[in-house]
Amino acid sequence: MPPKEYVLLLGADQYLRERALLGTKQATDLPVWAAAEDAVRKPNRMFDNMLSADPMDADSLLRAIRAHSAQGWHPKIVVPLNDWTVDSANTVNRVLGLGGLDATVVVNARNKYAMKQALLAAGVPTPRSQLVQSEQELLDAIAAIGLPVVIKPYDFGGSGGVVLATTREEAVAGLAESKGVVAQHGSSYNIRGDKYLVEQFVDSDDEVSVEVLCGAGRAQVVAVTEKYLSPRPWFAEIAHLVPSHRTGDQALTDLAVRACTALGIDRGLAHVEIKLAADGTAWVIEVAARPGGDGIMDQVERAYSLNPYRLHVGSYLGSDLLDVVAGAVPTKTSAIVFLKASPGRIQEVLDEKPLPPEVRSINISAKRGDLSQTAKNWSTREGFIELEWDELFKEKTWLPVAMAKRLSDEMFVVDEAAGE
Ligand SMILES: Nc1ncnc2c1ncn2[C@@H]1O[C@H](COP(=O)(O)OP(=O)(O)O)[C@@H](O)[C@H]1O
Numbered sequence: 001m002p003p004k005e006y007v008l009l010l011g012a013d014q015y016l017r018e019r020a021l022l023g024t025k026q027a028t029d030l031p032v033w034a035a036a037e038d039a040v041r042k043p044n045r046m047f048d049n050m051l052s053a054d055p056m057d058a059d060s061l062l063r064a065i066r067a068h069s070a071q072g073w074h075p076k077i078v079v080p081l082n083d084w085t086v087d088s089a090n091t092v093n094r095v096l097g098l099g100g101l102d103a104t105v106v107v108n109a110r111n112k113y114a115m116k117q118a119l120l121a122a123g124v125p126t127p128r129s130q131l132v133q134s135e136q137e138l139l140d141a142i143a144a145i146g147l148p149v150v151i152k153p154y155d156f157g158g159s160g161g162v163v164l165a166t167t168r169e170e171a172v173a174g175l176a177e178s179k180g181v182v183a184q185h186g187s188s189y190n191i192r193g194d195k196y197l198v199e200q201f202v203d204s205d206d207e208v209s210v211e212v213l214c215g216a217g218r219a220q221v222v223a224v225t226e227k228y229l230s231p232r233p234w235f236a237e238i239a240h241l242v243p244s245h246r247t248g249d250q251a252l253t254d255l256a257v258r259a260c261t262a263l264g265i266d267r268g269l270a271h272v273e274i275k276l277a278a279d280g281t282a283w284v285i286e287v288a289a290r291p292g293g294d295g296i297m298d299q300v301e302r303a304y305s306l307n308p309y310r311l312h313v314g315s316y317l318g319s320d321l322l323d324v325v326a327g328a329v330p331t332k333t334s335a336i337v338f339l340k341a342s343p344g345r346i347q348e349v350l351d352e353k354p355l356p357p358e359v360r361s362i363n364i365s366a367k368r369g370d371l372s373q374t375a376k377n378w379s380t381r382e383g384f385i386e387l388e389w390d391e392l393f394k395e396k397t398w399l400p401v402a403m404a405k406r407l408s409d410e411m412f413v414v415d416e417a418a419g420e
Pocket residue numbers: 127150152156157158159160162199200201202203204207229235273275285286
C-alpha cells in the first residue's frame with residue numbers, strides 16, 4: 001500500500017498566519033496537518049488533522065508523528081512558519097530524513113550573534129556587535145563599539161527587549177529592561193534569552209524588510225516592504241507597506257539575496273531586515289529563515305495576487321518556484337498599521353466610528369479598562385487596520401501612520417493621568 005503522506009505546518013495556526021493553510025493547499029494536494037499541545041481541547045478545524053504535540057519541541061513532535069506512523073501516516077515534510085518552530089521543524093525533518101535546513105543554518109538564523117558572524121565572514125555589511133551577559137561585559141562592549149548602541153536579546157523577536165542607549169547609564173538601564181522583557185515573555189516562546197547583543201547603532205529611520213525565496217545556490221526577491229518604526233529609544237514596528245518604493249533598487253535586493261546565501265538558507269522564504277543609513281549604506285539587521293510575520297504576507301498577497309506561503313511550502317516540498325516569483329508584479333499597495341492609544345487607562349473604545357474608504361479591515365484588541373503603554377514592541381499594540389490603494393507609491397508615504405493615528409485618537413478614550 002502506498003504511504004499516506006501529509007504536510008505538517010508548524011506555527012501556522014497563529015493569528016495573522018491563517019493564509020498559510022490556503023497557500024499550502026495551492027502548493028500541494030496532500031492533507032495539511034498542524035500540531036497543538038492539547039489538540040483535543042483546542043482543535044483547529046481548518047486543518048485536515050492535528051497532532052497532539054508542542055510545535056516548538058522536536059521530541060514531542062516525533063512522538064506524535066511516530067504514533068500516527070503506526071497507522072500508516074507519514075509526514076512528507078515539516079514546514080516552520082515562525083521563528084519558534086524553525087529549529088523543531090528542521091530537527092524533525094533531519095531525524096526522519098525528509099530534508100530541511102541544515103543544523104548550522106538553523107543556528108545562524110536563530111542566534112543573532114552566530115548570524116552576525118556568518119554575515120561578516122561573507123562580507124555582508126551588518127552592525128558590529130558583541131555578546132554580553134553582565135553589566136561589566138556590557139560596559140566593556142560599549143568601550144569597544146562606542147555609543148550609541150542598541151541592546152537586544154540574541155534570540156527573541158518582535159522588537160521585544162530591543163532598546164537604544166546613548167549613554168552608559170541608559171545602557172545599564174536598557175540591559176535590565178531587556179532582561180525584564182525576556183523574564184516576562186521568554187518561556188512562552190521557548191527562547192533561552194540568556195545573552196544579549198550590544199550593537200553599533202545605525203542612525204536612520206529608513207528600513208525595509210525583504211521576502212526572499214531561497215533555493216540551493218539561488219534565491220530571488222519576492223517583495224520589499226517599507227517598515228515604519230515607533231519613536232526611540234524603542235523600535236516597535238508600527239506599519240508595513242507593500243510594495244516599498246525601493247522595490248526596484250537592485251543593490252538592495254542583491255544584498256538581501258547575499259544575506260540569505262551567506263547564512264546557507266537553501267529553501268523556503270527568508271525574511272531579511274535592512275536599515276538604510278543616510279549616507280546610502282545598507283546594513284543587514286537580521287535574517288529569519290521563515291516568512292515575515294505581522295500580517296506582511298497578507299499584504300504581499302494583495303499587492304502581488306500571489307500567496308507567498310505557497311512559495312514557502314512549495315520550496316520545502318522541493319518545487320522550483322523562482323519563475324513564479326519572477327512573473328509576479330504588484331498592481332496595488334497594501335499596508336498593515338497598528339493602532340496605538342495614548343499611554344494611560346483606556347476608558348472607552350468607540351469602535352463604531354466611520355472608516356476611510358482605504359480601510360480594508362480593522363481589528364481592535366484593546367478593551368475598556370486596559371492599560372495602554374508607550375509603543376515598545378509587539379505587545380504594546382491596541383489592534384490594527386489594513387489599508388489598500390490602487391496606486392503604487394513612488395516615494396515614502398506617511399499616510400498609513402497618519403490614518404492609524406487619527407483613528408486611534410478618535411477611538412480610544414484614555415485617562416492619561418492613570419499612565420505608566
Ligand atoms: N544596530 C541597529 N541599529 C539601528 N536600529 C536597530 C539596530 N538593531 C535593531 N534595530 C531596530 O530595532 C528593530 C528590532 O531589532 P531586531 O534586531 O530586528 O530584533 P527583533 O528580532 O526583535 O525584530 C529593527 O527592526 C530596527 O529598527
